[in-house]
Ligand SMILES: [Fe+2]
């Protein structure tokens with residue numbers, strides 16, 4: 001049997017303390033090395049069970065594994081996108097002016113970048129479960145939209161994720177406790193607008209960045 | 219309708235039957251305080267706000283608005299009910315918490331799960347299997363009278379066919395300050411503060 005290629009935890013593009021004071025080093029360390037790592041480990045285990053089930057033509061086990069794969073693969077994809085769309089507050093990429101084309105499109109769609117941020121935060125605070133808030137671009141129409149995904153679901157087919165914000169309690173609780181509004185406000189200080197603009201312009205495949213490379217090596 | 223001036227009673231935050239620190243070391247006083255004073259209070263406030271909107275929609279006979287409010291009622295009403303039941307089915311170890319179920323509850327658990335330790339293992343597996351936010355419950359099936367373990371997403375309440383007996387909150391806010399990502403430790407420590415008398419009382 002050929003050794004199965006394993007997904008691995010990506011390195012962060014910055015240090016664990018680099019998003020302080022908006023996201024504490026303690027949160028970033030646990031979030032990256034524990035939560036994200038657990039998704040990667042569980043995904044690899046589920047994929048290995050899946051290949052066994054496929055080899056045995058065991059379709060019932062294959063079906064039973066779907067939920068597990070959806071959750072852990074989704075967790076891996078979402079967190080990878082999340083790390084990449086954040087950057088230390090001192091970087092020039094945290095200014096919407098680093099995303100001139102996207103800023104223009106957001107202004108025509110939402111009125112202004114600030115209005116988009118307000119709407120986005122309302123969407124984040126309205127979540128009634130663990131989940132994510134997303135700025136997405138509809139692939140057909142090119143329209144910009146706000147949406148949420150529950151638990152670790154990725155954005156649906158036909159939508160290209162541009163900016164994802166983790167609203168699981170583990171993403172903010174150690175620092176903000178139940179004050180998720182302050183977390184949602186603070187995170188705009190560390191949004192990597194340059195990266196979000198790259199995704200705005202890139203092919204749907206290209207959005208997944210380092211994940212598309214991984215995908216092709218499986 | 220003549221009775222549109224009817225005013226519903228408001229939901230209120232119940233007092234805890236013990237001090238915030240009384241469940242230590244299983245659950246820290248800080249967690250209990252935030253969980254009760256902030257999280258539970260928010261469910262109560264938001265439920266009352268949604269109820270008022272519902273009342274207004276009912277008096278206007280606006281069916282679409284009544285339907286649109288259901289997710290809010292379910293979420294915040296569920297959050298209020300679930301947490302109220304949760305506080306009551308916990309007790310400090312030195313004041314009745316922990317140990318094992320007795321009487322008719324013991325019999326019911328043994329009939330469904332063999333013995334208490336197998337039940338505990340299954341309950342912990344159910345808790346660990348919750349993907350996202352949610353609760354694990356021991357419930358009574360009202361048709362068969364049998365008890366069983368069920369998990370519920372988010373703040374979905376135990377209603378309808380089932381009666382809630384024992385609930386454990388598996389939202390991250392229930393353990394994160396103390397256990398961070400090591401949730402299995404929380405699930406194992408909570409058995410020291412289960413109020414089996416209260417659970418048995420719900421079976422009747
Ligand atoms: Fe959820």
Ligand SMILES: [Fe+2]
Nearest residue numbers: 035166168171
């Ligand atoms: Fe996360």
Ligand SMILES: [Fe+2]
Nearest residue numbers: 257387389392
């Ligand atoms: Fe809770």
